[in-house]
Amino acid sequence: MSSFSLRRMALKGAFACALSTGLSLSAHAAADVLRVSAIPDEAPTELQRKFAPLGKYLEAQTGMKVIFTPVSDYAAVVESLATRKLDLAWLGGFTFVQAKIRTNGTAIPIVQREEDAKFTSKFITADPTIKSLADLKGKTFAFGAPSSTSGSLMPRFFLQQAGLNPEKDFKNIAFSGAHDATVAFVAAGKAEAGVLNTSVWDKLVEARKVDTDKVRVFATTPTYFDYNWTVRGDLDPALVKKLTDAFLKLDPKNPEHAEIMALQRASKFIPSKKENYDGIEKAAHAAGLLK
Template sequence: MPTAFTRRTLLAAAASAAAGIVHGQAAQRPLRITAIPDESPTELARKAAPLVRYLEQRLGVKVEFTPVTDYAAAVEALASQQVDLAWFGGFTFVQALQRSGGKAVPLVQREEDQKFRSVFITTDAGIRSLADLKGRTLSFGSPSSTSGHLMPRSFLLAAGVDPDRDLKRVAYSGAHDATVAAVASGKVDAGALNISVWDKLVADGKVDAARLRVFHTTPAYYDYNWTVHADMPPARREQLARAFTDLSAATPEGRQILELQRATRFIPTRVENYRGIEAAARSAGLLK
């Protein structure tokens, strides 16, 4: 018959084994990532695939990319910890910070995101400046897009053009490439979008440069970043951040990922970089 000491020893061993199993399961849980749907689902999946493979190799865990239906879903997924890592624009990061009660932590941004810009495009020869948009139709991207709505709206207001009062009609395409399509097809007179998407479409020959042109480029502002929830262990945060900052165009793998992410390199970022975005959102009445 087991003694009291033996029973205690067996119970302690069982508890230790159970804890080890739980710890092992937690360690093996996939890293779940998502991104705001600022481009077509096909393009987002193409950009994500090599990054997923790279992070699996660096972290030693399975990585799962989960697309979302809209910007709000990306914010909610990170705030409720349905995903561990999210690619946000500046405005969606600010929304996630608010929605999570201050628990959204920006890890890294592209070097380009320190001085990001938006462009206004048109096929109309009569549109040469922001003031010329009065009485015309204009498409933004998603209502929650930094570079496709918030900052273009902010710069329009600064130029004395109130989109809701001075334009004939304001539309929302939902994504940057969709904005280009709307302008190209004549659905709207002009559109505002992310400069890196525009440059990529031009470089790939997907824009009829004889018809579509940029008539205004905005001043620079901070934009996109990769964000995690504050509950992620510091060691994992550091591991993730290092994986991004170690990406280099000097290696075939790094070059492919950076090209798809439209990045020269990734650098650390911080909450303070997005205070200007928050102020612009509040000023425009888009954040309460």
């Protein structure tokens, strides 16, 4: 065999070895990254701010690098979980139902805030003539995002139970895209009334980002299950346990956890399960949002 052939074989072997090592390093690096996102129910900058201390905590608890990536719409979170581009996601109740269906039942809700077991939505207005749901007839109205549990699906369900059909009974319907945007719509007169989740409403009131002398709550929905943290179904069970335990250990009385819990607007995290969202799935079918 010529020296040229020997050299070529040696180079091919070295290249194969380098490629194999590179792929191993790449796979190892990917395995050490926890990819996280959330439904865009608030402005992307607010979602990043809320997640930052939680991300650092999860890094310490799992030993992994945590990367949070905001997305443009609700469907993107569902699709990213289904295609394994995300490991962990903050979902609303309806978005979880969509994720469960899209992943053939493999997506797993691991925890929810205690508050999410009895969640509500607030109907708001700046119009003094609107005092009840019945007064919405002939008015312009703003929902949040079409796939929002607390900004669209469940309020719509309760409106229907009150005998109102938004498409027929309201003068016009708008979708603001996010809870904070709904408040801005109503405050600016772009809609005579709207609906958003109670947690965001309370946060905006506390931060004085809404003038309650102008915009007020005139009705509150009955309670329902809402948000949770969901993992993709094929995530390593040991990692799923680490993540679940990390959330369940969070305690607002612990100074190291106080900021995390305040930003998450949580008194505590509790275990979640798929069955919690059966009622939301039925509401979605009733509203014609699921086939």
